[in-house]
Amino acid sequence: MGPKKRISTAVIHRLPKYYRHLGELIDTGVQRISSRDLSLRMRVTASQIRQDLNHFGGFGQQGYGYNVNTLYNEIGKILGLGKIHNIVIVGAGNLGQALAHYQYFRHRGFHIIGMFDKDEAQIGKKIGDIEVMDVDALPAFLKENNVEIGAIAIPKSEARRMAEILVENGVKQIWNFAHLDLHLGDDVIVENVNLTESLMRLSFRAALEKKK
Amino acid sequence: MGPKKRISTAVIHRLPKYYRHLGELIDTGVQRISSRDLSLRMRVTASQIRQDLNHFGGFGQQGYGYNVNTLYNEIGKILGLGKIHNIVIVGAGNLGQALAHYQYFRHRGFHIIGMFDKDEAQIGKKIGDIEVMDVDALPAFLKENNVEIGAIAIPKSEARRMAEILVENGVKQIWNFAHLDLHLGDDVIVENVNLTESLMRLSFRAALEKKK
DNA sequence: ATATATTTTGACATAATAGTAACAATGGTA
DNA sequence: TACCATTGTTACTATTATGTCAAAATATAT
Numbered sequence: 384m385g386p387k388k389r390i391s392t393a394v395i396h397r398l399p400k401y402y403r404h405l406g407e408l409i410d411t412g413v414q415r416i417s418s419r420d421l422s423l424r425m426r427v428t429a430s431q432i433r434q435d436l437n438h439f440g441g442f443g444q445q446g447y448g449y450n451v452n453t454l455y456n457e458i459g460k461i462l463g464l465g466k467i468h469n470i471v472i473v474g475a476g477n478l479g480q481a482l483a484h485y486q487y488f489r490h491r492g493f494h495i496i497g498m499f500d501k502d503e504a505q506i507g508k509k510i511g512d513i514e515v516m517d518v519d520a521l522p523a524f525l526k527e528n529n530v531e532i533g534a535i536a537i538p539k540s541e542a543r544r545m546a547e548i549l550v551e552n553g554v555k556q557i558w559n560f561a562h563l564d565l566h567l568g569d570d571v572i573v574e575n576v577n578l579t580e581s582l583m584r585l586s587f588r589a590a591l592e593k594k595k
Numbered sequence: 596m597g598p599k600k601r602i603s604t605a606v607i608h609r610l611p612k613y614y615r616h617l618g619e620l621i622d623t624g625v626q627r628i629s630s631r632d633l634s635l636r637m638r639v640t641a642s643q644i645r646q647d648l649n650h651f652g653g654f655g656q657q658g659y660g661y662n663v664n665t666l667y668n669e670i671g672k673i674l675g676l677g678k679i680h681n682i683v684i685v686g687a688g689n690l691g692q693a694l695a696h697y698q699y700f701r702h703r704g705f706h707i708i709g710m711f712d713k714d715e716a717q718i719g720k721k722i723g724d725i726e727v728m729d730v731d732a733l734p735a736f737l738k739e740n741n742v743e744i745g746a747i748a749i750p751k752s753e754a755r756r757m758a759e760i761l762v763e764n765g766v767k768q769i770w771n772f773a774h775l776d777l778h779l780g781d782d783v784i785v786e787n788v789n790l791t792e793s794l795m796r797l798s799f800r801a802a803l804e805k806k807k
Numbered sequence: 808a809t810a811t812a813t814t815t816t817g818a819c820a821t822a823a824t825a826g827t828a829a830c831a832a833t834g835g836t837a
Numbered sequence: 838t839a840c841c842a843t844t845g846t847t848a849c850t851a852t853t854a855t856g857t858c859a860a861a862a863t864a865t866a867t
Binding site: 390493554 | 774
């Protein structure tokens with residue numbers, strides 16, 4: 384079972400977008416949709432939608448299209464939703480706190496169950512309903528709790544070491560906000576969010592636009 | 596002048612990474628580097644580095660490689676750095692505050708000069724050294740200040756309207772953290788940061804990994 | 808109820824794009 | 838001067854996206 388072929392990063396980027404648009408369609412009461420109508424809405428080609436979805440199975444029906452609810456649920460399953468994913472955040476600074484407050488994650492099954500910092504001033508502080516713990520307590524916490532995802536929200540000087548502690552204690556998914564590349568082994572998945580790079584891409588595209 | 600061919604998004608994603616790695620090399624005192632050595636460091640092919648850089652000009656020298664400082668500065672120029680980019684943040688919630696506190700942006704010339712919110716409880720609050728203003732004052736602020744980038748850090752219900760206000764008042768670059776697609780005209784550049792989608796990609800890749 | 812037209816998928820063929828390899832040209836180095 | 842390292846460029850390969858169409862299901866007409 385499972386997909387026969389490798390899934391390209393381009394497809395991986397589109398999957399959550401399909402999911403989001405299908406969710407919006409459900410909210411507006413749409414029950415079925417053709418690849419063509421979805422393509423108009425999402426500004427991609429219908430062919431691409433059909434091809435993307437067929438990596439995972441034939442969810443549509445000739446002459447009818449796709450049942451919005453079914454497709455939404457199927458893509459949810461493909462994305463690994465529909466179960467609880469526990470997260471710990473390393474770093475209780477502004478970014479860590481913002482992540483902890485973000486409501487959307489919980490709606491999708493991503494539960495933040497621990498926050499850690501090395502700064503005495505942060506330890507003991509309550510962020511929402513979770514208390515910031517001493518980073519020294521992280522290994523013990525990981526052993527006692529089923530943590531899937533470790534979010535790295537600290538400066539890069541400490542980031543690698545903390546990522547290694549996470550991995551040593553069984554965490555296989557790293558959500559990395561620090562400005563460095565983490566190579567933690569073939570079985571560890573790293574998803575990078577680098578806001579400075581994002582700003583630079585924006586700036587680059589603006590610079591290009593001006594030249595035209 | 597300017598690049599002859601369209602620059603692919605793949606290249607746009609790599610440019611800030613080149614910049615980051617070159618910065619790190621400068622910090623460690625490295626003066627010159629070959630595409631091969633850089634390729635080992637960055638885990639891409641040397642061929643790709645040479646091809647990427649040659650979109651913008653021949654910065655290297657046969658038999659020598661690239662001068663790290665020169666290349667760093669050239670890529671900086673290409674990315675539109677080396678000048679001040681003023682930003683306003685719409686939304687002074689946790690995410691907006693985290694962005695405002697983030698120090699790295701300023702180091703790269705991205706200056707946050709205004710924050711806006713519609714919530715009475717936020718208005719007047721000081722985030723670092725800037726005061727949160729009433730969102731009603733945004734159009735006037737945009738007319739009086741040279742704002743290049745508008746960051747959207749509010750829920751999607753209000754996001755489109757606020758983005759339109761930014762664009763109507765001359766902002767051509769939108770940094771969008773809201774969970775919707777903004778289509779604001781051909782000359783408006785939108786850079787999306789969708790943290791929920793980022794988590795879903797992580798979750799998807801983890802689900803794939805388990806199947807193997 | 809049945810036949811016919813229409814819609815739309817899934818699969819495959821084709822086109823476009825992106826990445827890698829190869830190598831002549833060229834400046835640095837011994 | 839001769840050799841070596843390494844680029845910039847071109848050719849090639851791989852990947853990704855798009856177009857096409859038979860097959861299948863729905864919708865419509867009779």
